[in-house]
Amino acid sequence: xAIDWQPSASIETLRERARLMAKVRAFFAQRxxxxxxxxxxxxxxxxxxxxxxxxxxxxxxxxxxxLWLQTSPEFHMKRLLSAGCGPIFQxxxxxxxxxxxxxxxxxxxxxxxxxxxxxxxxxxxxxxxxIMSLLPSFPGPLVHYRYRELFHTYVEVxxxxxxxxxxxxxxxxxxxxxxxxxxDESRETCLDLLMxxxxxxQLGQQELxxxxxxxxxxxxxARRHQDVDGEWVASRFEIYLNGIExxxxxxxxxxxxxxxxxxxxxxxxxxxxxxxxxxxxxxxxAALEHGMPEGAGVALGVDRLIQLAxxxxxxxDVLTFSTPNC
Amino acid sequence: xxxxxxxxxxxxxxxxxxxxxxxxxxxxxxxPGKGQAFNRVKLRNLMxxxxxxxxxxxxxxxxxxxVMDLEMEYLYTDGDMWHFMxxxxxxxxxxxxxxxxxxxxxWLKEQVPYIxxxxxxxxxxxxxxxxxxxxxVETDPGLKGDTAQGGSKPATLSSGAVVxxxxxxxxxxxxxxxxxxxxxxxxA
Numbered sequence: 001x002a003i004d005w006q007p008s009a010s011i012e013t014l015r016e017r018a019r020l021m022a023k024v025r026a027f028f029a030q031r032x033x034x035x036x037x038x039x040x041x042x043x044x045x046x047x048x049x050x051x052x053x054x055x056x057x058x059x060x061x062x063x064x065x066x067l068w069l070q071t072s073p074e075f076h077m078k079r080l081l082s083a084g085c086g087p088i089f090q091x092x093x094x095x096x097x098x099x100x101x102x103x104x105x106x107x108x109x110x111x112x113x114x115x116x117x118x119x120x121x122x123x124x125x126x127x128x129x130x131i132m133s134l135l136p137s138f139p140g141p142l143v144h145y146r147y148r149e150l151f152h153t154y155v156e157v158x159x160x161x162x163x164x165x166x167x168x169x170x171x172x173x174x175x176x177x178x179x180x181x182x183x184d185e186s187r188e189t190c191l192d193l194l195m196x197x198x199x200x201x202q203l204g205q206q207e208l209x210x211x212x213x214x215x216x217x218x219x220x221x222a223r224r225h226q227d228v229d230g231e232w233v234a235s236r237f238e239i240y241l242n243g244i245e246x247x248x249x250x251x252x253x254x255x256x257x258x259x260x261x262x263x264x265x266x267x268x269x270x271x272x273x274x275x276x277x278x279x280x281x282x283x284x285x286a287a288l289e290h291g292m293p294e295g296a297g298v299a300l301g302v303d304r305l306i307q308l309a310x311x312x313x314x315x316x317d318v319l320t321f322s323t324p325n326c
Numbered sequence: 327x328x329x330x331x332x333x334x335x336x337x338x339x340x341x342x343x344x345x346x347x348x349x350x351x352x353x354x355x356x357x358p359g360k361g362q363a364f365n366r367v368k369l370r371n372l373m374x375x376x377x378x379x380x381x382x383x384x385x386x387x388x389x390x391x392x393v394m395d396l397e398m399e400y401l402y403t404d405g406d407m408w409h410f411m412x413x414x415x416x417x418x419x420x421x422x423x424x425x426x427x428x429x430x431x432x433w434l435k436e437q438v439p440y441i442x443x444x445x446x447x448x449x450x451x452x453x454x455x456x457x458x459x460x461x462x463v464e465t466d467p468g469l470k471g472d473t474a475q476g477g478s479k480p481a482t483l484s485s486g487a488v489v490x491x492x493x494x495x496x497x498x499x500x501x502x503x504x505x506x507x508x509x510x511x512x513x514a
Contacts, residue, residue: 050362098333098384099363101355175364175381185362192361197381200358218361245358 008316008325017306017318020134021091024111024302027130033087033113038076040093041067044281047266048220052097053278054106068279069095072299073112074221075284078252081114081295082287089113091302102314103244103304106323111302116295120251123296124210124237127247130300131208131239135309139241140207147214148229151191154199159191159215160231167191174198188217203240212237221259222250246305249298256288327390332365332382340372340393343380347372347391347445355384372443372450375428391445395453398442400434410449413439422449430454432487433505454505459514460484461500465491478510 009017025035045053045068054069070076073092080088094110115123128142151159157170167190172179175197182190203209212233216224219234227233235251253259263280270277306318316322330341335353342348351368363384370377372393382388398410398420407421408431420442424431426449430440433454441453465481478490481501489503491510500514 050357099355099357100333101353104355104357175366176379177381181383181386189362192358193364193381196356196358196361196364197366200356 004325008319008322010317013310013312013318014320016310020306020309021302023134024091024130027133028089028113031087031126033089033115034085036077036080036085036088036090038070038073038080038090038092040070040095042070042075042281043279043283044068044075045278046071047263047270047278047280049266049269049273049275052099054095054097066279071096072110074297074299075281077112077114077297078284078292079287081116082290082292084293087113087115100323103301103307105303105315105319107326108315108319109302111300111305112297114252114295114297116293118296120212120235120237120249120296123249123298124239127239127249127298127300128208128210131241131246131305134305135241139204142208142210145203145209145211146227147211147233148227148231150199150203150211151194154202155194164190167194170194188215191215200240200245201243204242204244209240210237211240214238219253219262220250221253221262223253241305241308244304244308245301246308247298247300249296251296252292252294254288254292254294256285259288260285327392329387329389331387332367332384335365335367335388340391341369341388342391343369343371343388346374347393347450349393351377356381357384372445375451392447393443393445393450395441395443397439399437399439401436403434408434408452410440410442410452420444420449422452426450427452430505432485433458433460433503434485435460456504456506457502457511458485458505459500459502460487462491462495462497465495465497467496 028035051071053071055066058065058067072094073090077088077090090112092110092112093107095107097106099106132139148159151157155170164187167187168182168185169179171190171193172182175193213227214234214236216232216234222234222236224232225235237249238245239247267277303315303318307315310318312318330339335350337350337352339350340347341350348369348371351370354366355363356366357363365382365384367380367382368377369380397413399413401409401411407423408427410420410422412418430452435458438455438458442449443451460483462481463484466479477493479493480488481491481495482488489508489510491501502511502514504511
């Protein structure tokens, strides 16, 4: 059988991609946001239970070390912020094992940027401005939704107060899966499932949708606050276009102790699920202890944005060589 | 049969679901920002032809289905069963039930090769070639004159199918028909 060595994207698409990347860099240059390049390999990895990190062994002057391929450039960029670099952005190669599909590739490019002193609302506006500047035509206005409101509209349940049994039943029914397969699943998993199968496809149609006030349990590396209903929610947002999640932003957690606790909780959950534990990034924790300026940061799947801007069906249509044909 | 995990689900893979063999049409990873991954999978039930959508947890697996597509020529029917013969030179014959034959019953012609889908060596569906040549056995007399003129009339073909044909077509003519749409294409 002949080996298909050809690129996944056409050469014409690669020219378009380069043009869009140049626009991204110009956007940040104009706003005095510094471009940085941080390592793909790190001593620590993402403890997030639902991310599978790749790792490798390296011979270093401190002996053989297990180094993690970064699932996003977040930890290194936060160390730069703690060192006083000011606003920064990066187009970073990131790796998430097993993630392959029309909108996923194991190795992908993340556009991540941090804005010390920005509020979440300011960062939402900047993110929307960037997205719109890269699209060939106006996608419609930016519309805000609260997580709770979306569940009321599309699933007719309250994500905070509905019982777990009922959430499992509704999630199984709406996602067309047997109820038994959700029998041991958490509240978060049921909400995630409903969000991705029922709600997401409705978002970003003739508009740019931004979702805020996620449940506090989905805070990851974001702060938590009480919303207008008195519920504890995560200070984060996601932006959707054409039913596809493009960006995920946080009002960044700067408390080292809180961060250490969340990493530890992740590893406890990993043990419970029989997943490998991930080395906690002590450099990040030390940097937070030193002090990271308050501010907001966002990660944007730039391959997806290029895919949408160029009207391509699959992510690999905008990649030189998709995994595993690489 | 081997088991296949969600990340091996590819269009065309045959798997067992709720006791029926299915063919995977589409498999999409869905993964909320920070949450667990699922796979939304479109499957065609090979017994009913119906396409449905299901969600699996990423990493779940399904048993493979022993399904294969073989080319066979149509031989004859005895009224209960329809008989086909493999075209690989083995002369091996398969009897097909009416249910498995489905709509293809109206596109049958001797010595024409069909694709027979076998599950555990039993025929479950029959796909006709995209184009087939069939004789008109009954239609209103043809109209003389400009053959490019529009208008159509029904014609019954030797296989029993009734299709719309141009007015100039006569009984006894052999026509090329698109079996997917049931449309007249041309005179053969």
